[in-house]
Amino acid sequence: MNIGEIARRAGVSRSTVSYALSGKRPVSAATVRRINDVIAELGYRPNASARALAEGRTRTLGLVIPPASTRLTDVQLSFVASVVEAAAAHDHDVLLSPSGGDHDRSFDRVVTGRRVDGVILMEILLHDPRVERLTSTGLPFVTIGHVVDSAASWWVDVDYAGLISRCVRHLADLGHEQVVLINRSDELVASGYGPSMRATAGFLETAEGFGMTAHDVCCADDPAAGLACFEQIRARWPEVTAAVTINEAALPGVQRALHRAELDVPRDFSLTGVIADRLADDFHPPLTAADVPAGQMAQLAVDLLMEQINDPSATPRHALLAPPITLRSSTGARRRN
Amino acid sequence: MNIGEIARRAGVSRSTVSYALSGKRPVSAATVRRINDVIAELGYRPNASARALAEGRTRTLGLVIPPASTRLTDVQLSFVASVVEAAAAHDHDVLLSPSGGDHDRSFDRVVTGRRVDGVILMEILLHDPRVERLTSTGLPFVTIGHVVDSAASWWVDVDYAGLISRCVRHLADLGHEQVVLINRSDELVASGYGPSMRATAGFLETAEGFGMTAHDVCCADDPAAGLACFEQIRARWPEVTAAVTINEAALPGVQRALHRAELDVPRDFSLTGVIADRLADDFHPPLTAADVPAGQMAQLAVDLLMEQINDPSATPRHALLAPPITLRSSTGARRRN
DNA sequence: TTGTAAGCGTTATCAC
DNA sequence: GTGATAACGCTTACAA
Numbered sequence: 288m289n290i291g292e293i294a295r296r297a298g299v300s301r302s303t304v305s306y307a308l309s310g311k312r313p314v315s316a317a318t319v320r321r322i323n324d325v326i327a328e329l330g331y332r333p334n335a336s337a338r339a340l341a342e343g344r345t346r347t348l349g350l351v352i353p354p355a356s357t358r359l360t361d362v363q364l365s366f367v368a369s370v371v372e373a374a375a376a377h378d379h380d381v382l383l384s385p386s387g388g389d390h391d392r393s394f395d396r397v398v399t400g401r402r403v404d405g406v407i408l409m410e411i412l413l414h415d416p417r418v419e420r421l422t423s424t425g426l427p428f429v430t431i432g433h434v435v436d437s438a439a440s441w442w443v444d445v446d447y448a449g450l451i452s453r454c455v456r457h458l459a460d461l462g463h464e465q466v467v468l469i470n471r472s473d474e475l476v477a478s479g480y481g482p483s484m485r486a487t488a489g490f491l492e493t494a495e496g497f498g499m500t501a502h503d504v505c506c507a508d509d510p511a512a513g514l515a516c517f518e519q520i521r522a523r524w525p526e527v528t529a530a531v532t533i534n535e536a537a538l539p540g541v542q543r544a545l546h547r548a549e550l551d552v553p554r555d556f557s558l559t560g561v562i563a564d565r566l567a568d569d570f571h572p573p574l575t576a577a578d579v580p581a582g583q584m585a586q587l588a589v590d591l592l593m594e595q596i597n598d599p600s601a602t603p604r605h606a607l608l609a610p611p612i613t614l615r616s617s618t619g620a621r622r623r624n
Numbered sequence: 625m626n627i628g629e630i631a632r633r634a635g636v637s638r639s640t641v642s643y644a645l646s647g648k649r650p651v652s653a654a655t656v657r658r659i660n661d662v663i664a665e666l667g668y669r670p671n672a673s674a675r676a677l678a679e680g681r682t683r684t685l686g687l688v689i690p691p692a693s694t695r696l697t698d699v700q701l702s703f704v705a706s707v708v709e710a711a712a713a714h715d716h717d718v719l720l721s722p723s724g725g726d727h728d729r730s731f732d733r734v735v736t737g738r739r740v741d742g743v744i745l746m747e748i749l750l751h752d753p754r755v756e757r758l759t760s761t762g763l764p765f766v767t768i769g770h771v772v773d774s775a776a777s778w779w780v781d782v783d784y785a786g787l788i789s790r791c792v793r794h795l796a797d798l799g800h801e802q803v804v805l806i807n808r809s810d811e812l813v814a815s816g817y818g819p820s821m822r823a824t825a826g827f828l829e830t831a832e833g834f835g836m837t838a839h840d841v842c843c844a845d846d847p848a849a850g851l852a853c854f855e856q857i858r859a860r861w862p863e864v865t866a867a868v869t870i871n872e873a874a875l876p877g878v879q880r881a882l883h884r885a886e887l888d889v890p891r892d893f894s895l896t897g898v899i900a901d902r903l904a905d906d907f908h909p910p911l912t913a914a915d916v917p918a919g920q921m922a923q924l925a926v927d928l929l930m931e932q933i934n935d936p937s938a939t940p941r942h943a944l945l946a947p948p949i950t951l952r953s954s955t956g957a958r959r960r961n
Numbered sequence: 962t963t964g965t966a967a968g969c970g971t972t973a974t975c976a977c
Numbered sequence: 978g979t980g981a982t983a984a985c986g987c988t989t990a991c992a993a
Binding site for chain 1: 962963964965966968969970971
Binding site: 301311336 | 989
């Protein structure tokens with residue numbers, strides 16, 4: 288079932304069918320009608336590969352996700368779903384590519400085989416080889432998180448430094464003097480993961496500014512690690528009365544550790560950080576936190592990418608989101624004993 | 625950068641370059657070398673659209689996921705990641721399409737625009753309109769879950785009836801006499817979602833067989849609903865001493881409800897069901913449960929799909945997985961008061 | 962308002 | 978062992 292067949296049955300030429308479909312040149316109402324009838328009858332839809340070849344664009348966006356081995360967190364998940372949704376609004380589809388590990392065959396295929404018109408790169412490193420590959424191919428791309436030379440590229444990010452800083456200030460206001468930052472995994476931090484770097488910077492700087500004693504620790508992205516990590520914190524620094532975190536996946540374990548240590552939140556211990564709102568709501572008690580606006584980030588990333596695709600010579604734009612801190616019930620005044 | 629350019633620089637014809645790349649006809653070692661050198665130097669990769677058009681296959685699989693409005697659960701998430709990984713092993717990419725709501729434009733594009741060689745359909749209904757659409761297009765597809773006429777199609781499923789039945793038997797052995805099934809959402813059950821139907825059937829039948837009193841309730845897929853649902857259960861049927869569930873998303877709420885009611889698990893109340901192992905492990909206490917083997921299902925689904933793509937006339941095959949029930953710490957003997 | 966024909970970059974069928 | 982050349986199904990100048 289191809290365009291020629293439709294043309295034949297409608298008694299017109301192939302170009303007329305094409306134009307009737309795209310509207311790129313006027314076609315008489317009568318022929319449009321005849322063509323549409325035939326199309327409806329035969330259930331014709333243009334072949335995407337042929338169209339892509341002729342137009343030089345695939346109407347497909349690539350989304351590079353962390354490999355399956357790394358467990359995807361809740362925000363990442365809803366981010367993926369939102370990207371697909373936002374792309375659909377532009378009548379584009381989304382091609383997935385796991386990358387970051389050794390799976391670079393997939394990255395290669397997607398990027399260099401002209402399978403997509405643009406790419407969204409999740410979980411980016413401060414110096415990311417994939418960014419260079421992408422840059423050298425000239426394929427439009429938007430990163431989630433930004434690289435060192437941030438002015439030269441398109442990105443969407445959360446202002447981790449600012450948010451963490453505000454969390455610390457909030458704790459200082461409540462009288463806390465010894466605080467800890469529960470960061471993400473060792474490897475991620477070691478490899479220069481931007482949000483981790485910036486969270487640490489914002490944390491230490493602000494805590495110092497308020498004359499607080501500040502510790503920061505890495506923690507793998509799972510509940511078991513969260514449990515172990517929190518118990519270690521208690522053992523090493525028993526004076527700590529509040530924690531700030533950007534590690535969502537570890538939260539259930541932290542919760543269990545708090546319970547085990549019979550620490551009431553927020554009476555005995557305060558907990559806050561940058562957390563997806565759904566997780567913050569589900570925590571017991573609900574967490575005072577800066578909500579990672581995954582849906583909005585996805586929307587923005589797709590919009591920026593489409594903008595770049597439609598005008599490749601546009602100057603790079605970016606968005607640094609600073610979502611508000613939602614006051615829930617997990618932070619309170621330091622208890623004097 | 626196209627194949628003609630490579631041919632020109634290597635001093636051969638386009639077909640020779642093509643054959644050197646595919647190996648579908650012998651090419652002298654010397655020319656292969658020369659060609660490879662040029663390719664390496666220019667960083668050439670064949671254009672996927674052109675290749676798809678010529679070959680009549682896209683080397684892409686479609687994955688139809690539930691729309692973003694429905695929150696994706698943990699298993700679903702890891703399923704998506706595993707599908708991508710398994711497809712990569714066959715050198716195929718994955719195109720995502722949200723569907724089930726009104727997003728049928730996306731489904732249409734993917735299915736009928738010949739953008740993919742086959743489709744994996746998640747979260748299928750007992751009578752699913754998408755299955756008919758797919759069947760009538762003749763596009764190979766595999767469903768997760770099966771439809772009524774199960775012999776005629778390709779699918780992978782978990783034996784919910786059998787697993788739930790074994791959970792109930794386990795509870796019967798422990799002396800429980802009044803049990804409840806916490807199913808998934810009203811709407812899903814009402815629309816004929818297979819796993820829910822089969823779980824209910826297996827539950828009621830087995831409970832009756834053991835002379836137990838059995839109740840079943842629906843519960844929306846989120847923690848708040850889990851909390852409310854469990855409190856309602858306690859209010860309506862205070863004699864119930866054990867629950868079986870297939871609703872993972874509701875678990876955090878159930879946990880909170882148990883805590884609020886000061887019910888110790890498993891001393892005062894037993895909890896089991898069909899749950900992803902990661903979730904079962906993270907629960908407090910770890911849940912005795914049948915682990916949904918998301919990774920294995922994804923692998924199988926992709927393998928079946930590839931088999932069907934490579935031989936469209938093959939007779940339908942399917943796989944009904946019955947993962948073992950892992951004994952953890954959430955079930956115990958009924959406490960006589 | 963419509964038709965003709967030249968691409969788009971591959972693969973695959975003939976020849977030689 | 979290699980080279981022309983015709984598909985593949987569409988879009989889009991260029992003509993009429």
